[in-house]
Amino acid sequence: MNSNFLIELENVDRRFTSPEGKIIQVLDNFSMTVKPGEFCAVVGPTGCGKSTTLSLISGLAKANAGKVLIEGKEFEGIDSRVGYVFQTDAVFPWKNVLDNVAVGPLFRGVDKKEAIEKSLDWIKRVGLQGFEHHYPHQLSGGMRKRVALAQTFINSPDILLMDEPFSSLDVQTKLLMQQELLQLWSKHKAAVVFVTHDIEEATILADKVYVLSKRPTKVKKIYNVDIERPRIVTETRYTKKFIEISKSIWNDLSEEVNI
Amino acid sequence: MSDQNNINREEEIKKLEKISVEKVKERWRFVIFYRFMFLFVTLGGWEVLGRTGTIDPFFFSMPSSIAYQLYIWIIKGTSQGPLWLQVLVTLEETVLGFLIGAVMGIICGIALGRNKMLADIFSIYIKIANAIPRIVLGSIFIIALGLGMASKVALAVVMVFFVVFGNAFQGVREADTNLIANARVLGASDRQVTFKVVLPSALSWILASLHISFGFALVGAVVGEFLGSKQGIGLLIATAQGAFNAAGVFAAMIVLAVVALLADYLITRLENRLLKWRPTVQ
Ligand SMILES: Nc1ncnc2c1ncn2[C@@H]1O[C@H](COP(=O)(O)OP(=O)(O)OP(=O)(O)O)[C@@H](O)[C@H]1O
Numbered sequence: 001m002n003s004n005f006l007i008e009l010e011n012v013d014r015r016f017t018s019p020e021g022k023i024i025q026v027l028d029n030f031s032m033t034v035k036p037g038e039f040c041a042v043v044g045p046t047g048c049g050k051s052t053t054l055s056l057i058s059g060l061a062k063a064n065a066g067k068v069l070i071e072g073k074e075f076e077g078i079d080s081r082v083g084y085v086f087q088t089d090a091v092f093p094w095k096n097v098l099d100n101v102a103v104g105p106l107f108r109g110v111d112k113k114e115a116i117e118k119s120l121d122w123i124k125r126v127g128l129q130g131f132e133h134h135y136p137h138q139l140s141g142g143m144r145k146r147v148a149l150a151q152t153f154i155n156s157p158d159i160l161l162m163d164e165p166f167s168s169l170d171v172q173t174k175l176l177m178q179q180e181l182l183q184l185w186s187k188h189k190a191a192v193v194f195v196t197h198d199i200e201e202a203t204i205l206a207d208k209v210y211v212l213s214k215r216p217t218k219v220k221k222i223y224n225v226d227i228e229r230p231r232i233v234t235e236t237r238y239t240k241k242f243i244e245i246s247k248s249i250w251n252d253l254s255e256e257v258n259i
Numbered sequence: 260m261s262d263q264n265n266i267n268r269e270e271e272i273k274k275l276e277k278i279s280v281e282k283v284k285e286r287w288r289f290v291i292f293y294r295f296m297f298l299f300v301t302l303g304g305w306e307v308l309g310r311t312g313t314i315d316p317f318f319f320s321m322p323s324s325i326a327y328q329l330y331i332w333i334i335k336g337t338s339q340g341p342l343w344l345q346v347l348v349t350l351e352e353t354v355l356g357f358l359i360g361a362v363m364g365i366i367c368g369i370a371l372g373r374n375k376m377l378a379d380i381f382s383i384y385i386k387i388a389n390a391i392p393r394i395v396l397g398s399i400f401i402i403a404l405g406l407g408m409a410s411k412v413a414l415a416v417v418m419v420f421f422v423v424f425g426n427a428f429q430g431v432r433e434a435d436t437n438l439i440a441n442a443r444v445l446g447a448s449d450r451q452v453t454f455k456v457v458l459p460s461a462l463s464w465i466l467a468s469l470h471i472s473f474g475f476a477l478v479g480a481v482v483g484e485f486l487g488s489k490q491g492i493g494l495l496i497a498t499a500q501g502a503f504n505a506a507g508v509f510a511a512m513i514v515l516a517v518v519a520l521l522a523d524y525l526i527t528r529l530e531n532r533l534l535k536w537r538p539t540v541q
Pocket residue numbers: 016017018024026044045046047048049050051052053087
């Protein structure tokens with residue numbers, strides 16, 4: 001097949017079995033492709049399988065049918081090029097901020113001193129300097145999210161999976177973080193799959209927006225967001241093109257939610 | 260003008276603070292006072308009831324006789340040697356049993372907790388083993404291992420193992436799957452997941468079990484001695500019982516309580532050190 005895709009999901013099925021043996025078909029003949037360096041956003045009704053899609057790409061879960069390919073190849077286990085910011089809090093509560101951020105390089109065998117240096121650098125980049133020795137329970141929800149971001153970015157992943165990373169933030173911080181994300185991404189061009197409920201967020205960040213249907217889930221529509229970069233989140237949101245695209249995504253989505 | 264206001268306000272708050280600090284201290288003094296009062300009334304009542312013959316001091320002893328017995332043990336030693344030696348023997352059995360039982364419990368708990376299949380097969384037997392009053396095994400150990408230290412250590416191990424095992428197992432099962440997934444994506448091997456994620460998550464469960472199980476180890480050692488031994492506090496109790504010496508039994512109990520409280524203090528210190536990342540509960 002076409003191997004200039006970095007991530008390919010080919011006719012993937014993913015189902016869960018309830019304790020009574022009932023089958024919940026989540027992804028149904030689901031296909032999706034992401035090119036290297038492409039920023040993809042995924043929106044869809046709640047429970048449609050967005051998180052499930054990310055866990056298939058990460059290798060944490062396996063498809064029941066179909067293929068999940070990275071660089072055209074099927075893979076075992078978890079690819080080291082993947083970074084995953086989870087929907088729920090996943091920082092280690094017994095480690096302080098510094099150690100939480102350093103954990104990726106340490107797992108991967110980087111020596112302690114270098115890992116700490118990198119960690120300090122990333123802590124600064126996400127604006128947490130001064131909190132290096134705080135434990136997660138001493139931070140606000142938004143700060144914990146930043147720890148999670150730094151923890152993922154420090155591994156400089158080529159494939160970046162993000163599951164509603166900014167949903168718990170207030171609007172100001174959210175816009176700041178979006179801008180920051182775009183900047184980071186423009187420097188290190190990772191392929192991003194960004195799950196969100198926020199249509200404007202999807203439109204402002206992405207090259208491509210996947211709109212998913214409700215379960216059993218298929219791709220309902222794909223939008224190409226051809227707004228030129230660099231984008232400025234606080235300004236681009238008022239351009240005509242932006243409003244046009246987010247409106248039609250909105251319409252698509254409300255068809256799925258309102259039934 | 261407004262600066263002046265601010266200063267006044269600050270002074271006011273400082274005054275309020277002084278009052279509240281004083282109140283906290285006052286309350287604390289009150290608590291301490293009534294704690295002593297309670298002790299005094301209880302022991303005094305016991306003594307008076309004993310001396311007036313309302314309760315028979317032959318069976319129930321009296322605080323003064325218990326204190327005297329302790330004094331004799333400390334100054335002249337017990338019938339089986341100096342008191343500190345008895346404490347040391349019991350403590351040695353307890354600590355050995357505690358350590359062996361705890362380490363085995365932690366290892367088995369984690370191994371079983373990490374393996375779904377093993378967990379499903381063995382969990383039922385663990386429940387059964389936990390339900391049996393294991394202290395009865397003491398008799399078997401005395402028969403099999405003799406009157407020496409081994410039988411007491413074995414009994415303490417059995418007492419400790421299942422408690423720690425159960426908690427370690429539970430702790431591992433409850434380790435947040437999200438944290439494990441995160442660690443794996445960040446690059447952790449299976450080994451690293453076990454030691455860097457699962458073990459720390461289970462740690463608060465494990466430490467909680469260490470608290471209770473030290474007491475269990477002590478019970479195991481003392482009952483072991485009681486059933487048959489040449490030394491130790493358990494033997495001291497058995498001897499006192501044989502001689503109808505109620506004061507001796509109580510005195511031995513006090514010695515045991517002191518040992519248990521000291522151990523508990525040390526374990527709490529360890530716990531606070533290892534779990535300093537936890538939000539403080541007040
Ligand atoms: N481990 C599981 N066992 C059984 N069912 C599951 C499991 N994980 C997910 N599901 C089901 O799969 C469906 C999709 O879940 P998923 O978490 O992917 O949804 P989502 O699109 O991320 O939703 P949200 O926007 O609310 O995060 C849900 O209906 C859920 O009930």
